Amino acid sequence: MLSAKNIFKSYPTPAEPLEVLRDVSLELDAGERLAIVGPSGAGKSTLLQILGTLDAPTSGTVQINQTDPFQLSETELAHFRNRQIGFIFQDHHLLPQLTVLENVLIPALAIGRPSEETIQHATDLLERVGLASRSTHLPGELSGGEKERVAVARALLNRPTLILADEPTGNLDSHTAQAITDLLLKLQAEENAILVTVTHSKDLAAAMGQQKTLLDGRLS
Template structure:
């Protein structure tokens, strides 16, 4: 028998999520289908409470779906034993949130390297990559500074370099520009799009800004628990 090659990229099939609450079930996602190829970037818009963060959490394996499947390069991470899920996440998924979650007691350089320490990339390889990424986000001159000494946009750029240090297949960005002014937001998005293109990863970004979303090849709107492709 010829072994079938796994389909590269992200495939989501009939994904649902219902939170069971004391007041009754809350159906947030009601059957989402989505395909994204490596090197592609998509934006997700939708009203507050429509389920954008919930969807990104599930893609990032931080929450299990209620039903349906997520395949990352042909693998369903939720089929792994629970103790392997954290390893999968660390190895294959990069997160950029609205809050940067940098470690305040660590320098820029150390913050970017932290995820590589709990992974098995060799230290010299990780150091070379950290240097490249920090150069790409324009922070080579800030390696030994602490997060508190940086601007909001600079901190987000460190968070992006950190998200990419382990060469993830999937980068999930949940309103990464929410706290930034327009110019800093545009810079962060340009860098994210460049990084995705250069590294052939998938980017799924949630945003409330149509100006930001318009920079993406595809824009989806999440409402009534489903993704709707938007005419640009």
């Protein structure tokens, strides 16, 4: 379960604090999906960073599976984030010197040598996203859509409670974007994970089922 209550976020400026998020609340159960839409600069990425525990709110609370991650130590938080949250970024964030399989394994490599079971799980994920034959290729040899498929597989490696996707189809043509949308929703449903995506795509937002708009720092 994901719960965010009364989230405020402001940044200091020479004049006065810049309020980015104002009293944002949301609640999602396992298997639910939410698209967050709104104009650029509305605070969507800031909200995603807070939900992903990459940035702390100025005030308010976040709970993931009844745990407030911002009450954890830095070491505990890093471990919690790695196990509980999967990230999908618009520009993939793949490491160019690693193979496709190694990129999928990054969440496991962050905490030590991956087990044979984890390697097999990564291999299975590549098969599920249609890239079994590309496991030894480098990111530079992949198309944009294939890179996004690798990012989806990587996000699912640790069977996270929460998947956060920041413009996952933003750099793709319409045909590839639809294929990635279908794949992401299929795998999210199979894993019974919570999916929150920030998007400007009307098609992706509609496919998500639930949709909220962030405008002037307020979610409605």
